[in-house]
Amino acid sequence: MSLDRETIVRIAKLARIDVEDSEIDGLASELNNILDWVETLNSISTEGVEPMVGVGVSKAPLRMDNTNDGDIAEAVLANAPDPAPPYFTVPKVIE
Amino acid sequence: MSKSELLQLDIATAGKGLRDGDFTAIELTEAYLDAVEASRELNIFITETPDRAMADAVAADKSIKAGTSSKMTGMPIGMKDLFCTQGIKTTAASNILGEFIPPYESTISARLKAAGTILLGKTNLDEFAMGSSNTTSAFGAAINPWELTEDKKPLTPGGSSGGSAAAVAAGAAIAATGTDTGGSIRQPAAFCGIVGMKPTYGRCSRWGVVAFASSLDQAGPFARTVRDAAIMLETMAGHDPKDSTSAAQATPNFEALIDGGVKGMRVGIPKEYRVEDMPEEIDSIWRRGIEMVTAAGAEVVEVSLPMTMSALPTYYIVAPAEASANLARYDGVRYGARVEGDDLNGMYSATRGQGFGKEVRRRIMIGTYVLSAGYYDAYYKKAQRVRTLISQDFDNAFHSVDALLTPTTPGAAFPIGEKEDDPISMYLNDVFTVPASLAGLPAISVPVGSNENGLPLGLQIIGRPFDEGSVFRLGQALEDAAQFDKRPRLTLEGFK
Amino acid sequence: MSTLIEGREGQWELVIGLETHAQVTSEAKLFSGASASFGAKPNSHVSFLDAGMPGMLPVINQRCVEAAVMTGIALNAEINLVSIFDRKNYFYPDLPLGYQISQFSDPIVGEGWLDIELDEGSTKRVGITRLHLEQDAGKSLHDQDPFRTFIDLNRAGVGLMEIVTEPDIHSADEAAAYVTKLREILRYLGVCDGNMEEGSLRCDINISVRKPGGALGTRTEIKNVNSIRFMREAIAFEARRQVEIIEDGGDIDQETRLFDPDRGETRSMRSKEDSHDYRYFPDPDLPPLVLDTNYIAEIKSRMPELPDAKRSRFVNELGLTEYDANVIAADKSSAAYFEKAAEKAEPKLVANWVMGEVFGRLNKDGLSIVEANVAPEELAALVVMIQDGKISGRQAKEAFEKMWSEGMGALAVIQELGLEQISDDGAIKEMVASVISANPDKVAEFKAGKTQLLGFFVGQVMKASKGKANPKAVNAILQEILGQ
Incomplete structure (x- = not known):
């Protein structure tokens, strides 16, 4: 599989990362090299092999339904860029 | 005791000195603060915390006096700047976190604090722990205290935990924390001639550690000796109910498990690790290591891990995929640096485009792509299946052996700036460390010798899940046999 | 019942599938210890995880798991012993992690069904595709500032159950009946308060039209409909819109639409062309959710009786009419009130009183059944007095008013009002004797055949007793004595 410019632009948009037009070709060739390399896995037969999601703990622990967090609005907002306490803000979203 | 004498002590000996009243934690801390200052040219620390260190030292002396101290009390350490520390700027070596000051303390750093350690500062690393040379740090690369003898080009301390490894090697910290996703503790430890231990996944809590790849990230110690690493890991490890992947395993007394020798221990030599065009220096140090453990009474057998060469490509699908989601939260909304744009998406894209460095952007792009519609099965699902096979390789090998002995890296530390043009050649640094990460x-990486330029080389020991004891024990045998006592030039000149 | 709709070119069939989001009634959020309650100060019910801070990790709230299992059982569905939490990746300011933790390929509950009651007393089975657990998002406020949108994360991370039906629903009535029934069950189980206005229960409607028996048409999705009335309006509008487009020779765009209650119409949401690539993958922070059969059996044993079972018991064991049973069992608290009272008094009579006086007063005072001023035990005491003939129905109503407004017990009110009837034969006989001796001429007339004078005697006795004598007893005794 080979990434073209259009795919790079689509992926960059999906990942919300600005990519300069001048960077696209370089990025495409780098990513293509990496993808070509990881595609060596295609030569390995994995038929009937279960995918491995994680290691170790095989069963998620469950937590009691207690309220033991929150009420820390000040700390939660302390690092916010352009806050309007008690709110975070973003540039106006038009619905 | 003079400051330079204090700096020579390891955790085991310094602990005894503190408890015996030979010197105080304040004296030890002052010596290290001087060393931190003297080693600034190495760009080890992103943030130094001398005031905090002195306050910690006062508390440590009190606790020693009161008889409530632990083995780690009074030990001045470096903290990889990936661990969130309450009230202390935490950067992950990225511009995107801006002036982020965590309002919480990671479980690991909290445990170390509770044990009475002294925080010297937050150490440099590759941005979001993505890298093998420290060069992706937004604060410039940390520098390896070892030097090439010929051209004096600064060397990489390795990555991603390069600052922590350099700190311990240079004598700017008695020990330090690291995190290892694909080799980020073991590779820098090998490059810097110190001990670095990545415990079993689930042994150390990930709560409060900036995430790179959640199914792989694992914290561990850097130290000058295997014993020190065991002592420090014991403080770091333990079940944490706040981390669903934290193992509900009791933490053994790791230090006690070091002793006892390796007589009768079966040590596997995976033949697939003998890669094509392996440098002679690596092959030779490996052979020496095999001789050492054999002489110590271990039984060495060849084993096969057929999937070894698939580990790296697998890793470079799994880790970027997880990272692409883990790093989605850096969006300039709730914390970190925001770069304004025309609208919401403009703000997102500018913030992330400018806030992340090149390698991080590259990996997010790869991760986004391999998870995207139509490619998920071909890449991500495929990689997960191969990961199963890699893990099964180890299971099979551990039917017949107790531990595996391999090189840590395919070479010694290289000059900063090398391998920068080709991501894959950089990725190949982790060829020997990634398989154990995936499983x-x-x-552990233990320094065993040096190459012809006098640069340290390490060997890696891999153990069964939760059998850190065997890993430490074999590591101790290597350390005893190797008697690796060379010190980096910058240490000796800097602190005399 | 025909569910077809008329177009210019004949009839069309509606095909509807519903995705209902039900907020789990819990103390804390799905993955954090912050409060899940409604209406707090902005960003106060937010943990560092809910704010998407670096290094924060999720731990599953067992209450949410239990709620999903209970609901699954109530929906006759298979409970999956292993389910997986996935990350659904997209950027939005109210989604602090940059992904929603949800369940995609392996939900906690699989296929099931729900029988719904339609108007003619018929029932219809709606297939349930799945139920999964996921996080709610925060809230964006667009009207607080001219240049900025404000973000409140109090809702972010609250546990939701998403319940998905098969495309088995063919009319607005069926859709309404399904949601009504589902809400009744959720409330019975106590797993969701069912409050649609506050958004605790909201529906996404997948809707398409086709010629009866024809191939499925292209569907649209109407998001976040938050009342049953709006749901009916949205379906009616959207069905009409789709039929018109197709009959005009157009095609339906597969898209997400929004219902505007003010205009009673649906409109296309700003298209988000890349929002469809959610890049789901298993959340590596969460090992699989593994349940064992004992756990499920234990939950099952703790489940309350469900409305359908209750209804049939009310009819078969307590002798209620279907109608009364439906009305009373529709709400768990009403049913509990009724059952408490019916323990001591005649169930049918109690049902009449609950549906009449009790519901009437609750309605008038704007109260819910748990706030009723007359305890079920007191209502029972009152009904028993009617059964025993100690008071008349009219007197009981008078007593009930006083019990309700003054919070008094039945006995105390009857005594205070002096309503208790004199049924003691001795006392009545004395009064009858004195009335007879005081009216010898009338007695003679009666005995001569003017039997209609009985009413006069009864009236006199009642007057003498100040209305307290049991009229039946008076009648009987008078006839006995006068007839001698």
Whole structure:
């Protein structure tokens, strides 16, 4: 599989990362090299092999339904860029 | 005791000195603060915390006096700047976190604090722990205290935990924390001639550690000796109910498990690790290591891990995929640096485009792509299946052996700036460390010798899940046999 | 019942599938210890995880798991012993992690069904595709500032159950009946308060039209409909819109639409062309959710009786009419009130009183059944007095008013009002004797055949007793004595 410019632009948009037009070709060739390399896995037969999601703990622990967090609005907002306490803000979203 | 004498002590000996009243934690801390200052040219620390260190030292002396101290009390350490520290700027070596000051303390740093350690500062690393040379740090690369003798080009301390490894090697910290996703503790430890231990996945809590790849990230110690690493890991490890992947395993007395020798221990030599065009220096140090453990009474057998060469490509699908989601939260909304744009999406894209460095952007792009519609099965699902096979390789090998002995890296530390043009050649640094990461196994790097330029070389020991004891024991045998006592030039000149 | 709709070119069939989001009634959020309650100060019910801070990790709230299992059982569905939490990746300011933790390929509950009651007393089975657990998002406020949108994360991370039906629903009535029934069950189980206005229960409607028996048409999705009335309006509008487009020779765009209650119409949401690539993958922070059969059996044993079972018991064991049973069992608290009272008094009579006086007063005072001023035990005491003939129905109503407004017990009110009837034969006989001796001429007339004078005697006795004598007893005794 080979990434073209259009795919790079689509992926960059999906990942919300600005990519300069001048960077696209370089990025495409780098990513293509990496993808070509990881595609060596295609030569390995994995038929009937279960995918491995994680290691170790095989069963998620469950937590009691207690309220033991929150009420820390000040700390939660302390690092916010352009806050309007008690709110975070973003540039106006038009619905 | 003079400051330079204090700096020579390891955790085991410094602990005894503190408890015996030979010197105080304040004296030890002052010596290290001087060393931190003297080693600034190495760009080890992103943030130094001398005031905090002195306050910690006062508390440590009190606790020693009161008889409530632990083995780690009074030990001045470096903290990889990936661990969130309450009230202390935490950067992950990225511009995107801006002036982020965590309002919480990671479980690991909290445990170390509670044990009475002294925080010297937050150490440099590759941005979001993505890298093998420290060069992706937004604060410039940390520098390896070892030097090439010929051209004096500064060397990489390795990555991603390069600052922590350099700190311990240079004598700017008695020990330090690291995190290892694909080799980020073991590779820098090998490059810097110190001990680095990645415990079993689930042994150390990930709560409060900036995430790179959640199914692989694991914290561990850097130290000058295997014993020190065991002592420090014991403080770091333990079940944490706040981390669903934290193992509900009791933490053994690791230090006690070091002793006892390796007589009768079966040590596997995976033949697939003998890669094509392996440098002679690596092959030779490996052979020496095999001789050492054999002489110590271990039984060495060849084993096969057929999937070894698939580990790296697998890793470079799994880790970027997880990272692409883990790093989605850096969006300029709730914390970190925001770069304004025309609208919401403009703000997102500018913030992330400018806030992340090149390698991080590259990996997010790869991760986004391999998870995207139509490619998920071909890449991500495929990689997960191969990961199963890699893990099964180890299971099979551990039917017949107790531990595996391999090189840690395919070479010694290289000059900063090398391998920068080709991501894959950089990725190949982790060829020997990544398999154990994918399988979640404990693995240590121990310095065993040096190459013809006098640069340290390390060997890796991989153990069964939660059998850090065997890993430490074999590591101790290597350390005893190797008697690796060379010190980096910058240490000796800097602190005399 | 025909569910077809008329177009210019004949009839069309509606095909509807519903995705209902039900907020789990819990103390804390799905993955954090912050409060899940409604209406707090902005960003106060937010943990560092809910704010998407670096290094924060999720731990599953067992209450949410239990709620999903209970609901699954109530929906006759298979409970999956292993389910997986996935990350659904997209950027939005109210989604602090940059992904929603949800369940995609392996939900906690699989296929099931729900029988719904339609108007003619018929029932219809709606297939349930799945039920999964996921996080709610925060809230964006667009009207607080001219240049900025404000973000409140109090809702972010609250546990939701998403319940998905098969495309088995063919009319607005069926859709309404399904949601009504589902809400009744959720409330019975106590797993969701069912409050649609506050958004605790909201529906996404997948809707398409086709010629009866024809191939499925292209569907649209109407998001976040938050009342049953709006749901009916949205379906009616959207069905009409789709039929018109197709009959005009157009095609339906597969898209997400929004219902505007003010205009009673649906409109296309700003298209988000890349929002469809959610890049789901298993959340590596969460090992699989593994349940064992004992756990499920234990939950099952703790489940309350469900409305359908209750209804049939009310009819078969307590002798209620279907109608009364439906009305009373529709709400768990009403049913509990009724059952408490019916323990001591005649169930049918109690049902009449609950549906009449009790519901009437609750309605008038704007109260819910748990706030009723007359305890079920007191209502029972009152009904028993009617059964025993100690008071008349009219007197009981008078007593009930006083019990309600003054919070008094039945006995105390009857005594205070002096309503208790004199049924003691001795006392009545004395009064009858004195009335007879005081009216010898009338007695003679009666005995001569003017039997209609009985009413006069009864009236006199009642007057003498100040209305307290049991009229039946008076009648009987008078006839006995006068007839001698």
